[in-house]
Amino acid sequence: MKTTTVAARNKAQPTDFGTRSFPTALVNVTNACNLTCKHCFVFRDDNPNSARDKMNDETMLEQLRILRDKHQIKSMLFMGGEPMIRRKLVLAGLKIFERPAIVTNGTYGIPSVPGCLVTVSLDGPRELNDAIRGEGVFDKVRESIFARDPDDGTIVMLQMSITRENEAGLEAFVEEVRNWPVAGVAFTFYVPTRNDASGQGWADLRERDPVIERLIELKKNNPNRIKANIGALKLMLSDVALNYTGTNGEHCMMKATLPLYMGDGGNFERTFCCYGNDVDCSRCGAYSVFNTAYHRLELGQEEYHHRLNYARKAGNVDR
Ligand SMILES: C[S@@+](CC[C@H](N)C(=O)[O-])C[C@H]1O[C@@H](n2cnc3c(N)ncnc32)[C@H](O)[C@@H]1O
Ligand code: SF4
Ligand code: SF4
Secondary structure (H helix, E strand, C coil), X not given: CHHHHHHHHHCCCCCCCCCCCCCEEEEECXXXXXXXXXXXXXXXXXXXXXXXXXXXXXXXXXXXXHHHHHHCCCEEEEECCCHXXXXXXXXXXXXXXXXXXXXXXXXXXXXXXCCCEEEEECCCCHHHHHHHHCCCHHHHHHHHHHHCCCCCCCEEEEEEEECCCCHHHHHHHHHHCCCCCCCEEEEEECCCCCCCCCCCCCCCHHHHHHHHHHHHHHHHHCCCCECCCHHHHHCCCCCCCHHHHCCCCCCCHHHHEEEEEEEHHHEEEECCECCECCCCHHHCCCHHHHHHHHHHHHHCHHXXXXXXXXXXXXXXXXX
């Protein structure tokens, strides 16, 4: 009897997300997390994020394969919650996709996955990071980074999510991790909710501009260490940023990414965008939005407008 139930569940079809192609996707393999970071979008009220909602490994791998084939997914970002809580599942899931990647809080050690990108989150030097991510987290992550074999072929990057609370530590962070055995340091900026009261966001885009200018300077002084395009950072400045986001995501290239959240009863649900359901696009700080737009601009106008129309369509459908 038990065997039949498990077999039936394993054959369950994934939620229907239409027939569109999604070259990129992310999956929250678990809603569980050992940290409670102040800025985290995953655990906001409007998102599917109950730790009770679970899908077993076999079912998830099967559903991911089906979704990969249906939507032509090439890149998959394994995320959570904390994805390394389900290490075995993640390691098996990486094998399903052409371009897999993981983003982790680094407190469970860094997985050895040659050829794969592992982004490790740290939000500033010790004091500022721990004020956001929790006491002792900086040292734990540092230990994980130094404990791994730096020659195992895994591409390990650090990522700082810049918020109003930790912006002061930008330069100190780059200095602090200068000699760490990682491939580089990436940055993204806070994505707020529409009525954000977290204290992590800037009042408006203009107030954020000086921080972007500081990051551009840092990039100029550390061209190889900092993984950011100056061209993309310039698109984040207040005089042009809305051209690449819209007030409601209508210009956002990231709308072509399928966000798979773990929802009711352990079924995949998609949210408005990767950052969940309640987001203020007019103050979006997702570096990937602007970097994608930057590369699209470089692709040429025709291809750019083709993809922009696609993004607009997706935006209209979803909100
Ligand atoms: C949601 S976490 C999930 C993976 C893992 N638990 C971690 O912390 O890396 C993925 C990334 O999103 C970033 N992040 C969380 N909330 C954010 C927000 N509101 N705006 C921008 N980035 C955010 C985190 O700092 C982290 O780098
Ligand atoms: S570790 Fe990641 S998922 Fe967990 S609370 Fe922090 S940002 Fe969110
Ligand atoms: S990623 Fe796109 S849709 Fe999501 S908040 Fe940013 S601009 Fe809006």
